[in-house]
Amino acid sequence: MLTEPRDIGNRLVISRSVDACWGRVEYVSSLEHVQARITLSHNQRGKLAIHLLSPLGTRATLLFPRPNDFSLEGFNDWAFMSTHSWDEDPQGEWTLEIENVAANSRDYGLLSQFTLILWGTGPSVVNPASSDFPRPSNNSCKTFDAQQICIECSPGFSLFLQGCVKLCPPGFTSGPQLLNLSLENWVDLSSVQACLPCHTACLTCSGPGPTDCLSCPPHSHLVLSSCLHQNQVQRKSPSSGGVQREKAPVQPGSGPASASDSDSRDSSSSPLPTVVALLSCAFILAAFAGLFLLLQKRWGRPARSWRTTLPSVYSHSSGIRLGFIAASTHRGKLRSATKGSPLCGAMRT
Template sequence: CKLPSHSRTSLASNPTLLILFRLHMDREVYTNTWAVHIEGGPQEANRIARKHGFINHGNVSSTAVHPVEPLYCLVSWLRRKKRDDYNEPSDPKFPQQWYLSNPSEADLNARGAWSQGYTGRGVVVTILDDGIEKDHPDLASNYDPDASYDVNDGDSDPQPRYTQRNENRHGTRCAGEVAAAANNDVCGVGVAYNAKIGGVRMLDGEVTDVVEAHSLSLNSQHIHIYSASWGPEDDGKTVDGPAKLAKEAFLRGVTEGRGGLGSIFVWASGNGGREKDSCNCDGYTNSIYTLSISSTTQYGMVPWYSEACSSTLATTFSSGNPNEKQIVTTDLRQKCTDTHTGTSASAPLAAGIIALALEANMNLTWRDMQHLVVRTSHPAHLSTDDWRTNGVGRKVSHSYGYGLLDAGAMVVLAQNWTSVGPQHQCVLTMLSEPRDIGSRLLFSKTLDSCWGRPEYVNSLEHVQARLTLSYNHRGNLAIHLISPLGTRSTLLAPRPKDYSPEGFIDWAFMTTHMWDEDPRGEWTLEIENVSEQGHDYGVLSQFTLILYGTGSSSINPSSPDFPRPSNNSCKTFDTQQICIECSLGFSLFLQGCVKLCPPGFTTGPQLLNMSLDNWVDLSSVQSCLPCHPACLTCSGPGPSDCLSCPPHSHLVLTACLHQNQVQRNITTTTFLFQSPTWV
């Protein structure tokens, strides 16, 4: 049976299903492994396997890794492209590691973490790539066999395959950035030079959904951080992401990994800048489960290879123009290099910094870590023309996310961090009927962010716009999402090389730019055709908005103490018998009247357009008004009317300041002589 070209795997109720993939060569091949879905558990699976002459290698979703068998005709392989492009350590190359400690220019402030005693001890990181040279003199002392596996050949040895051109050096280079040992007279140091490091050899062979799923779920109760510097082709025309099993591995990782705290997946944002690619068309970096990292150059410029998109969370250093320095790390054949490049080099640096923060607080969840990144990253000294201030006052960019990671600030904030509440997911169907896109489509809708339901969100983290649309020339589209607080996020920038007529099918565009905003209010989706020809056409047929975040613990609509709106005290009804004004001593709330407004609201006047038959007037009625997003409870609707603050904020007089705003002042004072001088 032939699957659609975008399919990677499929599950059926019998073991004779053939998984089809497309090899990048112009021939099709079979594999003699199958992924099947069987009800009845392992015993039933073994029975069916024996009956048909198969060997059952176990549950694909388990942490066991299955062997990869020889090839036969017909499987279409996924294309996955590597993304190359105290006492200070005494290692000979450490003075050249300008991005870790640089007294005269911006750096990642690794010294700020090291000086507090955090070096990654007790944290396990694995590199999902083409293998790791486990006997490299700068990696051997930190190598962890329990964080390693060769998925390509189905054995426990992740040693790279050596070739004349050394093309399988990628994983070893990334590993050294994280955990190259310190003070051993070899090369330089890793950001977390006492962390344990492993490698999964999974790119040096055919990459299928099964291969990816195994790699992402390897030993998830032992490994803390998975670092990946690969993805679909960065060619400016591909729209691709994880298939069924890999998606399940991500979800299982964040819900079950690390004893339920969640595996941390760090991902390189992509090297398609020259092709004007968008990392929001990459389903790995575009996932809420990955911490997507972009690059900046030695001088704080956007590199030529960098992709801009709204899913990027933060930035580390990497290569730039020929006159700018690159990254120092371990290399194949027990060597050292100072020419590691691309966003490939940025993600492992972030993984190392995250390891430092995790050492400072091993109870951090996968979402806690993203909160730390948002709150401690620095926008200063990174040059781009798209810095914007979002609805809670943070600067954010499509090129850099929230800015440059700061290891010192991360560990300080991590030490006393209180875990965020459970993730709420508010799913809202926005479109009732298809809309013609034409040259420009504007669609707006006012939302209550699932108010009154358990999934209520009043403080955002990730936002997804799941779109299904047809368009005859996909690359001419630009898509923007505007939050109630006015934050405009580009979900898709034009891609001149994308001539596809396929449009998008339930593609989840993700943005992090509204982090901590209150989502209640009017949301606007804007789709525009940037072509000057004006002959393109298409239809938006589905738009689902998914709000991820937290709901205030003090606002519990199911609580018996929560006020229940009633019409008993209503003074005026409109023509549809909806209450629009309450009697004296009561306030309008949810089309009814309450004596006391619930937590998160305050009493105040609200203008109301009252229409009674032919009489229209603007009246001011006593209503329950929502507190400002910065406040938990309040005496008025303004940002300086706070009575109490949400988690990770502090009440200063009558205003709530985010924890990082207070913490940065403490950090500056405490580490004045250790911090870099910013220029």
């Protein structure tokens, strides 16, 4: 990915577009891990930080700064590995960033090699040893080139692996392919029928486009002839009608009903805690009231009633106001009177 050595300086950024071997047997559609093999020289490699940015925007730090690393050797074909881009589609632009976090005027460095190695799985690997694999044959070949390699098949056949097949293998679809035929003094530009690889998101397809999928690889779902990955989250807001997360496919017509059912369940179950709390309070109050009445019935007796009256009389001689206390019980009336003090008296039976 590097055609000539590059000066690192304070910060070096290199971007390259990769196709992940699309259309070949070693094609990778889903990443497991990625390796960046780097060769560089620097007067103090501990100052360097190396980052790798995937096509989907995942930023992985391959090397952190190490202040105590004063080595002058740099890195010679070192493989820096990252799994941050696991399960991503590797096709697109990858960016390598090398940063000198403590740069000064005396620092110098040179990047001489950068190789990106992708490890992962493909949607469908063609296995020639399989019994289901269509055997290409030259019997239906219509045109050969100068090296006797088939470049065009008879009608009803498609070109595949330098031969002709009636049906394309899984992961491929029949379609027109541009043929660049160079002869002695002229170039023939035409199209021939050939087996074209499906789009990276499709397992099987009816055409090479992303909306021509017939089936999807693991961890993906078929939605309107397109394969959507199960960990993709649509970033549309609820106001724009976007779905916040992707759900597993449902039977036609069952999606809205399921959503309305769940909404009705949520709305109906929302007052349940309040009802339970009210019933609990009522039960506790009823229990206390019943216990109180039971205790009153078993142990309660009529309380003695006391009546206190303070009639007013006047002395004829001096007009002094006297008070009398009268007490009564169930045995009879008791009366006491004392001249002078309204709250004192002698009890008599």
